Amino acid sequence: MADNRVVQGRMVTPESLAELVEGDDVMDAEPIRDAERDCPACGGNVLAVGYMPSVLEFVTGYKCQDCDWSETDRE
Template structure:
């Protein structure tokens, strides 16, 4: 089973998905999961990924699989 998922028509790794949410590359990312919620913009499926943008920070990022909507929670 691969950790990669299709987002906006492109195959992404957990670190790439986290970078899409964060806007820059991240240090480490956990496997991608289904967020069990719908995108507030297009109603598409939302993925979640836990990641470390820095050594001392861990956040959860959310990204729609179909449009460019994303969000993050510290």
Template sequence: MADNRVVEGRMVTPEKLAELIEGERVMDAEAIEDADRECPECGGNVLSVGYMPSVTEFVTGYKCQDCEWRDTDR
């Protein structure tokens, strides 16, 4: 099942999207979903992905499909 999405003109997997948000490799990532909100910087579509940066932590990350904006629920 391919959950790949286009982000900033590149096709990314859930793991790659989580890496873009986190800035480093993650242990595991869930499917990419639409976050139902607009990017505060460019007004583009925002995607969300749940991921585990470590064994003890679960984070929901948000990434604009059109620009470099990113955020987490930390």
């Protein structure tokens, strides 16, 4: 089963999606899943990916498939 998804016209892996959200390299990423919510910026489909930006941190990132919007669940 392929974990790759299309985001803004480009095929992304879980790692590359996490790097788009984080803006930096990540250590590890879980499979991409649907966030089951709409983008607040454009109304498009939002994907979620859990990832580790460092050894001590686990973050869930959210990214719109259609526009530049993204956010994380960091406090």
